[in-house]
Amino acid sequence: MAYFIQLAFAGLAQGCIYALVALGFTIIFKSSGVINFAQGEFLLVGAFIASVATFEWGLNFFLAVFIALLITVLIGVLFERFALRYMIGRPAFAIIMITIGLDILLRTGVVMTGKANERPPATPYGIASGVNYGGVHFGENALWTILVTLICCVALYIFFRYTRYGLAMRAAAIDQEAALAMGVNIRLVYALAWGIAAAVATIAGIFLAINVTTFDSTLGSIALFAFPAIILGGLDSIPGAVVGGVVIGLVQLLTQGYESHIANFVGIGFDTITPYLLMIIILLVRPYGLFGTRKVERV
Amino acid sequence: MSVHSQLPQLSVAGITLRFEGITALDDVSFDVQRGELFAIIGPNGAGKTSLLNILSRVYQPSHGSVLFEGRDLLRLKTHQIARAGIARTFQNQGQFPLTSVLDYLLLGRHIHMRSGIVLGGIYLGPALKEERANRAYCQHLLDLMGLAPYRDFPMGSLPYGLQKRADLARALAMQPRLLLLDEPVAGMSLEESRDLAAVLLDIKEQLGITQVLVEHDMAMVMGIADRVLVLDFGRVIAQGQPAEVQANPAVITAYLGQEVQRAPSPGSVAHS
C-alpha cells in the first residue's frame, strides 16, 4: 500500500507539472488557435536561467526565478509579436513548424552556452526534505509543486473570471471577430496568452529540474507527454488541461511502478506509451476530450 | 420509367432542422417536377442554404423525408449524392483556390472516372485514355461557357463572376439530372447576372436538367423561374407561379420588413 501511495503521490506531482505545461498549450490554443510545440523549451530555458542565476551569478533563489520568468515571458511575447502575428490564417502545420523552429533555436541556444550538462537546479530546499508518514515520503518539492499548481489554477481562474484582460481573452476565445467588434485588443490578448504560457512553463521547469536532481538540454522533451494531457482534457478546456495532466501523470507513474510485474507481457518501456494509448482511446470515444467543446461544422 | 416521369422528380416532405435549440427549418414540403426551374427565395437567414445543405446531405434534418427519383436521399452519404445524379454549386467561392479551372472541371468528372492511384500513377493505357477523353469533354464545356481563355488559371485568381461561372461549369461537368444552385448571382454585376440567367435558361431548354435555384435576388428569380417557393424564418410562406407569389401579402411583408431593418446599416451586404 505504501508503495502504491508513494507512486500515486509522485504521479500527482508529475501530473501537476504536465498540467502546467498543458495549461500553457491550452491558453495559447484557446486565444489564437496555435499549438505551441516550443512549450517544452520554455521549461528548459526557465530552469536553465534560474540555475545559471543561482550558481554562476550567485543570486538568491527567488530573484533567480524572477529573472527566469522575466526572460521567458519576454521570449514568448517577442516571438508572438515578431513571428506568429504574421502567421495568422496560415495552414495549421505551417504554424506547428514555426513553433518547432523556435523550439530548435531555444534548445540549441542553451546547448551552445556549453553549460547545459548535469546542470544543478536552482532550489530553495535540500533534495530530500519533506515529511514521512506511514512509510511514504512526501517530498517537499512534490508538495510545493502541487501547491503552486493549485495556486496557478486559482489565480488563472480569478484572472479569467474577474479581470478585464481575462474577460477579453475569454471573449476572444469564443469569437474573435465579435470580440474585435466589441473593442477587445486582440494583440494584447495574444501577447498575454504567450506571456502566461511562458510563465507557467517556467514554473513547471523549475519544479521539474529540482525533481530530476540534475538536468540537461533534453529537459523540454517532457512537453511531449503534455500532448496526451491536453487531448484528454480537450484542446480548448483549461480545467481539462489540469485534469488531463494529473491523470496522465498518475497513469504513467503507476504503469512505471507496476510494469516490471508484467514485464514478460508488455516488455520494456511500456510506460512511455500508456499516456498515448489512453489518449487514442479517448479520441475514439470522445474526440473533443473530456471537457472540450464539440464543434459544429458549417459549409 | 413512365412511372417516374409522372411522379415529381424531387419530393421534399415535412423537413425540420434544429441547431442547438434554434429551429432553422420548420416543416418544409415541396415537389419539383422533371425539367422544371424551381426557385427558393427568402430574406437573409430564412433557411434557404440550410435547405440546400439538407438536399446535398451536409445537414441531417431532425424530421422529414427527401425522395429523389423514388430513392430516399437521407439514406445516402454526402459523396453518394453526386453519383445519384445531383450536382450543386457553392454560394461562397474560394474553396478550391489553388486548383486550375480545367482541373476543377475534371474534379467534376470524378464520379464518371474510374482510375485509382495505381493506374493514375502509371498514366498509360486505360488511365491515359480516360484522362484524354475527359479532358476533351471539359475543354468542350469550357468553350461553351466562354471560359476557355482561363483554362489554366487557378480558381482563386479569377474575378468573382468568372469563379461562379466556372463553378457552374464544374457542376455541369458532373452531368447531373438535378442541379442545385446556391445564390448563383450573389455579388455579380447586373450585366453578369443577366448573362447567367440566360445560361440557366439554356440549361433548362437545351439540356433539360431540372434546377433548384436558391436566390436572394427576387427580380432575377421572377424572370426565369417556373415556380417559386418563399421561405421566411424557416417556414414556407408562399408557393406557386412567380406572379402569384409576388402578389402574396405575406411575401411583401417579409421582404419589406427586411428592407426596413437593413436600412440603418447600408453597405453591409452580408450573406447568410
Next chain:
Amino acid sequence: MTIRPALRMTIGALTCFAILAVFLVGCGTNNGGGSLKTDFGVDTSAKTISLGILTPLSGPVAAPIGIPLTKGIETYFDAVNASGGIDGYKVKLIERDTQYDPQVEVSDYQQIKNQVAMFAESLGTPTTQAIVPLSANDHILVSAATLDSYLAREPYMVLIGTPYRLQVENAFDYIVKKLGVQHPKTGIIYQDDGYGQDGLTGYKEAMACYGLKNVGEATYEATDTTFTAQAAQLKASGAQYVFLTAIPTAAAGIIGTAHAIGYDPHWVLQSPAFASGLLQVKGLNTLLEHEAWVVGQGAAWGDTSVPGMAEMLQNIQKYDPGQQPDGYFEFGYTEAKVTYAILKKAFDNHDVTRAGLLNAFNSLNNVDVGGLYPTLHYGSAPNQRVPSRDNTVYSIDSSVAGNLKSLSGDFTGSCAEQSQF
C-alpha cells in the same frame, strides 16, 4: 576554332571520366617514398600521415565527453609532432562533428575515409555501430571510444578500455570477493538502449558467478523526467547494492529520488554514469561521497607516481594549459597512445597501407600506456581483442583532482576473466 556540340559533349564526358578515374584509382597506388608502402592518408612529400576523428563537437554529448576526449587525442599528437613525429612523419588530424548521430557519423565517415590512414577516434556506441560494416569493407581500422562488448568481435575495431559488461562483473567481484559480502541482495537500473543492455548482460553473468540475490531490476528511458517508480521499486525490493547503467543526469535523479523516499542502498555507478558536474548539486554531493562507487579504469588524475600521468600533465601544460581534470581527456590521451603504437609498428614494418596497419594492429600484443590504463592486449580472436579486463572501483571524493579515489586498485575479477566474447 569551333567544336561541334556532339564532340564537345564527348570531350566533356571523357574529361569527367578521367577525373573520376584519377579520383578513384589515383590514391590507390603505391607511390614509392623509399621502401615505405603507403596507400591512403599518407603524403610522402609533405611527410604527413592523416588520421580521422569522428566525434560529437556539438549537441548535448559534445561538452561533457566529445570535446575533452578529442582534446586528449590532440594533446598527445601535438606532443608527438613536437618531438619529430613518427619516423619523421607528422600526424594530421582530420576532425568531423558527428553530433552523436549515426547518420551524420556515416556521412562524415564517407567524406573523409579516403583522406585518412585510419580513424583515430569514433566516439559512441550507436555511432560506431553504424560504421562497423563500412570499415570492414574499406579495410580501415577504427579506434573506438566505446566500451560496448559487441564491438570486440569486430576485427577492424580498436577498443581501449574494459567493456561495460566486465565493469559490472568486476564491481560485484569487489563486493563479494574483496569485501566478503556473501549473497548480497542486489538490483540494477539500466537505460533502455544498447548501453543498458550491455550492463544488464554483465549483471546477469555476475549473478551466476557470485551467487548474487537479484531482487530488483528496473529500466528507464533516456527521456524520463521522474525516477520515483524505479526508486520505489528498488526500495520495495530491499536491494543493498544497486548497479546503475545510466547517464549522469539519470543517475543523479535516481540517487536523489531514492534518498528522498528514504532509500539509501550502496550505489555502484557504471563509468559513464558519473560526471563531476553532479557534485555541484546541494545534497547530492554528500550522498555520492558516502553511498556511491564508480567502477572504471585508469590512473587517478594527478597521481604522478604513474609515469604516463606525469607525462600527460606535462603535455597538458605545454599544449592545452586550460584543461581541467577530466577522465574523458585521459581516455582520449590513452587512446591516442594506442593509435601511436599501431602507427609506429606499421612504420617499423615499412608498410602503412591499410593492410599494413591491420597487420601491425594484430601483431601488437601488449601496449603499455605508461600506467594511465592497465597494459592493453590485442589479438585476432574476439576473446583476445578485449583490450583489458581490469577495473578499479573508486569512491567519489570532491577534494581530489578528478573527484575519484581508487578503493580497490587495478584488478580482474574471476568472472570477467572467463567471460566469452
Next chain:
Amino acid sequence: MIAAMATLSLNILSGYTGLISLGITFFMGIGAYTAAWLGGPHPFFPGDPVGLNLSIFIWLPAAGVVAALTGALVGPTALRLKGFYLAIVTLALVFIGLYLFKNARAITGGPQGRIFPTPSFGDLSFSSPTPVFGVLLTTNQWYFLLLTPLLALMALFVHNVMRSRAGRAFQAVRDNETGAAIIGVNLFQAKMSAFIFSSFLAGIAGALWASYPGGYAEPNTWNLILAIQFVAAMLVGGVASVWGSILGAAFVFGLPLALDTFSLIPQSTSNTGLTSGDLSAILYGLLIILFMLFEPTGVIGFIRRVTSLIQRFDERAKVKGGVKANASEPVELES
C-alpha cells in the same frame, strides 16, 4: 535522395491531401524492419535478429507493402481526426513505434539495433566498391546509381497520380472537405488511399534509409526529430510539389553536410563556442521560421515566382507599349 523519397511520401499525405502527419518515421521503421527481416543476413551469433537473406527484389517492395498494410490498419482510426488532433495522434504513433521496435527483439534486435540488408543484385554488392566495365565504383557512387532511377520513378509516379483522378480528389479534400464530398469525392476513400500510398513510399524510403550505407540502425533511429526534419524539408521545399520535396530534402539534410564540407566555420575543439553542428541547428531553426514567415510556398514557390517574373519581363519586352500587357491577368502561381 532517400530523404527526398520520404519527403515525397509525406507530401502526398500532408502537402497534397492536407493531413498533417508527424508519424512518417513510424512507417519508415516498419518498412525498414520488414526489409531487415526478409533481406537481412542469416543470424551469425545466437541471439542475433532473424534475417532470411532474400533478394532486393523481394525486400524492397515488401517494405513498401507491409508499411502500406500498416497504414491501412492504422488509417481508419487516425483519419477520423483532423488538424492538430491528427498531428498529435501521428506523433503518438512514433512513440508507439519506438516501443514496439524496442521490444520486438527477434526482428529489430531490441534496443541494441541490428544490421540491415544492403542492396545487391546477384554478385553485385552495393556495400563494397565493385568494378563494373572496368570502372571501380565506390559504395556512394553505387547508391547514387541505384537511387537516382528509383527516385525518378517515384517522382514520376507521384506526379502522374497528382494530375489524374485520384490526385485531384486528394487536393480537393485538402482544400475543402465538404465541398469535395458534394462533388462526389468519397472522403474516407480518398484519405485512406493517400494514407496508404504515403505509407507505401515511406516504407520503401525507410528500408533504404536503414540500409544506407552503414546498414545498421537502432530503434531510436525512427524518432520524432527525424520525422520533424521531413516536415521541415517538405515545408522548406514546397508543399504539394514533387520538385519541392526533392529540393527541400536536399536543403534540410544537405545543409549540415555543406557547412562541414566547405568548412564555413573553422572546426576546432579548442573553444567550446560555435561548432558547425550547433550552428547548422541554429541556422536550420532560424530558416524554418524565416521560410514560414516570408516564403510559405517554399523554395519551389520562390523559384516559380522568379521565373514568372522573368517571363513577365520577357513578355513585356516583346509586346511593346503594353498593348497586350498581362498586368490584369494574375500570373503568380501559388501552390
